[in-house]
Amino acid sequence: MTSRKAPTMKDVAKEAGVALGTVSKVINGIPVSEKNRLKVEAAIRALNYEVNTYARGLKTQKSNLVALIIPNTTNPFFAAFTDHIEAALYKRGLRLLLCCADGIPQKEIDYLNMAANNKVDGIIALTYSDIGKFIPPSLPIVVFDRFFENRVIPRVASDNFSGGCLAVEKLLEFGCRHPIYIRFHSVFPGESDKRRDGYLYACEKYGLTPDYIDEVDTDDALSIMKDFIRKHRRPDNSLTFDGVFSHTDYHGYMFYQLLLSEGVRVPQDVQIIGFDGIRKFGNRQDDLFISSICQPVEQLAEKCVEILTSEDSVTPPSLTLLPAYYQYGGTTRDPAALR
Amino acid sequence: MTSRKAPTMKDVAKEAGVALGTVSKVINGIPVSEKNRLKVEAAIRALNYEVNTYARGLKTQKSNLVALIIPNTTNPFFAAFTDHIEAALYKRGLRLLLCCADGIPQKEIDYLNMAANNKVDGIIALTYSDIGKFIPPSLPIVVFDRFFENRVIPRVASDNFSGGCLAVEKLLEFGCRHPIYIRFHSVFPGESDKRRDGYLYACEKYGLTPDYIDEVDTDDALSIMKDFIRKHRRPDNSLTFDGVFSHTDYHGYMFYQLLLSEGVRVPQDVQIIGFDGIRKFGNRQDDLFISSICQPVEQLAEKCVEILTSEDSVTPPSLTLLPAYYQYGGTTRDPAALR
């Protein structure tokens, strides 16, 4: 029959025959005489003592908890991001409070308040709505990709502009002459909008005529794509474009399936490069949905945590860009992939 | 210039001109005179007061926090499970501490201790190693799928046996005569092992000769599959099997791609049904990788949380099984899918 309630530091102190403060020091790694340290450690083991997080939090006002506000974890990009955030926090002895807000503004705000309430040490936000004005001023926060007006908040993102250029350059390198661009964008502004600017810049630079789908995201994306393809058929049924840069892997894969179903050969007739670098099962490096400009998810997550946990004295940069990179995923005529 | 530190209940009491206990009552919804309630509510708004979770936790020893221990979130099944757990907790005003243990035994144990340390209100575990003997006895816990010896712990799982039967029955219904079974199993026992029993039972029942791959999970799965296919070619190059029930969608999809690359037509020559019901992007109901016996993820998650949060007085069932269901995903000759 062990005592019902958990042992406290006081119990440990009594068991070890030392003072409360000495126990505290041992627990927090503050030097103490060898003799007492051993006595305390023995007592801790004997009583199976564990610190009470609440009592500690009450004194220190620190929780070792970081909230991640994200739409969901089922989208493969979010899933990978979450995974890497978790790992980066774990490395630092921090724990992750996961907040799936489904992109619903009210839920995002709710979670923001909850996080403040719960005295988390910081927030990493990947949100859809304009939460800028709801962020508690005292709470350390890092935002992925999004841009908020009227509020200086450290942001981390991929270098989407360069990534957009890179997509075009890769398509040209693999023999394309008429790369198009397709996007179904959200209404909320962020760094990822610059993929489009990169495409346009590269077209200008290499003397190409831009051609694209650029619509607000919709359930009707498929019929818009079908329409676009129909309008780009020559009389002999061949297509006027031979390359596709898709704003996301998601829509790129959709376009890919559509082309296949219409008898277009990929990558022989049309090559496709997406953006994001999402993986089918997430456990291997080589299971991309399509060839892609990959976001460096691991580094992005690491950077978010790094900025969040950096000393208060250091003013974090307002925007940190990390380079995106190309990876072969089956939808390009990539000579390097045929080794 | 607002005061630097957060206001406390004492500040609210002073502002409202009432006692500490009165403020506490208002905050916790305990009846108080109308007059005082209004005064306190006004003061809370005026000071922008928020309860300190630590002080409260110290008194109540409750955290409203539930830890989910899971290998990762990038595997689409785990991702979906995590998502639904989060939703089920949110509904009940609970929050989610996400612990990705990568299936590493030490990390799983670490997280288990951490959760106990952090006084979470409960744990939901989907683990790989035999953590049974490391579970703190006082901590409410629900386990998904896994079975632990020497420890009665409430478990939730899909009805894998019936699911295995269903897979065979569906293949037969769609015209298969020789369904095979393939699995690359983990060494740790769980309910999902019964998929195999279901296959064998159905074979017996319908007078079929079982034929299968049944290996320990390996990076070499692909070459084992290739081998198997080679050995099942007839002299005229046709295959001796016409249906595949894969223990997981993951390996089923791998087998599917392999068959395609070898010129086998799916579903014309061979039909494939997997297990799990994982989705490519997680945002639609119709983007399965392959036709599948789907685990009812949402209900499974809901059930886990329900059991975890049920009254202490109620003894939870030691094993709860929820039915899996078939869904068309392109690799079967499913008449219903051709409407």
Added chain:
DNA sequence: TATACAAAATGAAACGTTTCATTCTGTGAA
């Protein structure tokens, strides 16, 4: 052996809640 001083140990106070035994208030009956 006596003294001085640094190092170690001590334990009371404080963190912000909840709880509960006590006091106060207001109303209706006498």
Added chain:
DNA sequence: TTCACAGAATGAAACGTTTCATTTTGTATA
């Protein structure tokens, strides 16, 4: 007007830590 009593309000104590001003211990020197 006084009394009784239920309902409301009060605020001290407790939760289990950390912190820090104070005391004790141990060592080196005179």
